[in-house]
Amino acid sequence: MRDTLFHQSPLWLGISGLLIILLAFRTVWLRVSNSKTRSSISVPAPRKELQSEFSVDSYDQIDPLEEFDLDNEEPLKIRPFKDKYYLTMGIENIAANDLIVMDKTYLARINLRKHLINTHTSDVLAYNPIITPAVTEYYTYLLTIYLPRRFPTIYTLHPTTLFNTTTNTHIPLTPPSTAAALRILGENIDTDFLFLLPTPLPPSSGKEGSKYTLQGFITCFPSGFATLSKLNLSLADIHAPVPGYAEKLERSMDKFFAALPAGRIVRRCNWGVTTDDRLFAMSGNHMSEDELRDRRTHNGKEEEEEEEEVFDVKDCVLRIERQTLHRLPRTGAVVFAFKTYQYPLGDIVDEGNGEALAKAIEGLGEGNVPGMKVYKREVVWGERVKRFLRGEAGGE
Secondary structure (H helix, E strand, O other), X not given: OHHHHHHHOHHHHHHHHHHHXXXXXXXXXXXXXXXXXXXXXXXOOXXXXXXXXXXXXXXXXXXXXXXXXXXXXXXXXXXXXXXXOOOOOOOEEEOHHHOOOOOOOHHHHHHHHHHHHHHOHHHHEEEOHXXXXXXXXXXXXXXXXXXXXXXOOOXXXXXXXXXXXXXXXXXXXXXXXXXXXXXHHHHHOOOEEEEEEEEEOOHHHOOOOEEEEEEEEEOOOOEOOOHHHHOOOEHHHHOOOOOOHHHHOHHHHHHHHHHOOOOOEEEEEEEXXXXXXXXXXXXXXXXXXHHHHHHOEEOOEEOOOOOOOOOOHHHOEEEEEEEEEEEOOOOOOEEEXXXXXXXXXXXXXXXXXXXXXXXXXXXXXXXXXXXXXXXXXXXXXXXXXXXXXXXXXXXX
């Protein structure tokens, strides 16, 4: 009864009415501001065939999940593996609705992310000042438009904050710094974000144009790499350890980044098997040919078989990254984001995909980049994992 009387009191009606007016004014101001800024900032022009298909307005076309129940939302089941591994861009267009996905692992993941940001700050968060406008643009979009509109059961917009009902925290709509903005994104969204900008080629290259370089990131769940070591690097240098990238993907990736229009959002997935379930893995998930040779060399001589790595196949997981890519309409920066999924191998067997994954593992050494067999460390875990997936002896 007290609550009913309180909400119906003239004082409360006056306060709530003022809050509604302020919130409406802020929304209008943001839309006007965004419109003015978009028209004054130069964004790389899309190819002609894409101009009519994609529009920056698509970022605002977000359908609310009015009855979204986070506690009962199962993680996506992504199964992108095929019989033979081909290194391709493998992208598909998606709507703004699918830019961020959430599920019941959210709270546990967010607590881990907060711990990593506090204990491994320089490993998971870094930026150059040049990326500040892009971080601010994306931060404002996510907190004032995307999150409260897409997930109204989780996020509630207030005049100066966004209230996260799951963590019971108020998030400032205006962060005090770029570092704070990246930290807040990392502590409230179970997705990693990397920001890239075009950098002119040096005169010594003898070429005109630019290469996209990494200028800032919040990456809590790297898979076998130190993100800080990638800062300031071009796409080609970032992917230098990936076999076949220079021959198969470098040129098409550079062209795609240069031509990507604001308003187009694309998604791709990659997969691998890891011998543990570490989400924060700065090493151990990949291998080079040199490392393989070192493993097979003992006292300066080649051995027929290297010493077997000790691991429990029951601890192995299928690790998949759901990756998205899009260009920010105001600053023209490109945002590469990924959400990491892990699936116990037993679950893959139970759902009837054991043989499909086993064939995909065999196919790592086939296709257009045979080096993937070593790069993904199949030479370490492959045989035991395949036997486990097929229910054969020796897979335990």
